[in-house]
Amino acid sequence: MLSKSIQIILTSTSISPLLLLLYLKAFSQHSNINNKILYLILAITLFILLLIIIKLAKTKLEKIPIKITQITNTNKEKLLASIPYVTLLLNNNILLTSSILLLFIIITFITNTYHFNPLLTLLGYHQYKITLNNNTTFILLTKKTLNNITQIKYITQLTNYIIIDVDQ
Numbered sequence: 001m002l003s004k005s006i007q008i009i010l011t012s013t014s015i016s017p018l019l020l021l022l023y024l025k026a027f028s029q030h031s032n033i034n035n036k037i038l039y040l041i042l043a044i045t046l047f048i049l050l051l052i053i054i055k056l057a058k059t060k061l062e063k064i065p066i067k068i069t070q071i072t073n074t075n076k077e078k079l080l081a082s083i084p085y086v087t088l089l090l091n092n093n094i095l096l097t098s099s100i101l102l103l104f105i106i107i108t109f110i111t112n113t114y115h116f117n118p119l120l121t122l123l124g125y126h127q128y129k130i131t132l133n134n135n136t137t138f139i140l141l142t143k144k145t146l147n148n149i150t151q152i153k154y155i156t157q158l159t160n161y162i163i164i165d166v167d168q
Contacts, residue, residue, distance in 0.1 A: 007159045009049055014117040015104060016046035050119050053158075058166050061156040066163075068149040070131040074139065130163075138163045 023039035026032070120127070120141060128140045130152075141158075142165035144151055155163040 006053060009053060010117070010158070010162075013046045013050040013053075013119055016043045016050070017118045017122075018104070019043035019046070047119060050117070050123075054123075054164070057156050057158055057164055063154045063156060063166050065153060066155050067133045068130050068140075068152055069133050071140075071146050071149060072129040073146075074127045074129050140165060 019039045020043040023036055023043060026036045026039060124143045125141045126143070126145060128142065128146055129137060130140045131137050138157075139162045140152065140155070141162065142152060144165065144167075146152070152165050152167060154166050156166050157163050
């Protein structure tokens with residue numbers, strides 16, 4: 001399992017699309033060039049960090065065999081993650097925007113909902129709530145569309161709540 005610092009990085013990467021949106025908004029409004037560059041560099045850096053974390057998790061962490069007893073698709077819960085995007089589009093105040101981003105990061109971290117990361121969706125990952133044969137529940141990240149409980153055989157545990165399919 002990855003450390004708490006990786007959980008913080010995963011939470012931070014979830015704002016990368018928001019930073020890209022801020023870059024595009026600043027570009028269209030002819031804002032300060034420094035702000036534009038900062039948003040773009042941060043967005044790209046966070047995206048690269050996510051790629052590195054996924055690669056390391058799949059190649060360096062222990063592969064654990066699992067037996068799933070129940071699968072639930074969590075796609076409808078992604079709607080909540082769209083609220084900061086709309087809020088950012090509607091305001092022009094940099095202090096308010098920064099506060100919203102910080103609040104989004106804190107809420108995402110505290111509620112352990114960083115698996116609803118738009119970057120993961122962009123990379124082709126689906127999120128499923130799964131129950132194992134010992135009645136523990138996790139969020140599973142996989143590129144597979146799950147139709148039955150036998151499709152996933154091995155995982156790696158990213159955090160206390162999130163596992164990733166390594167059968168791919």
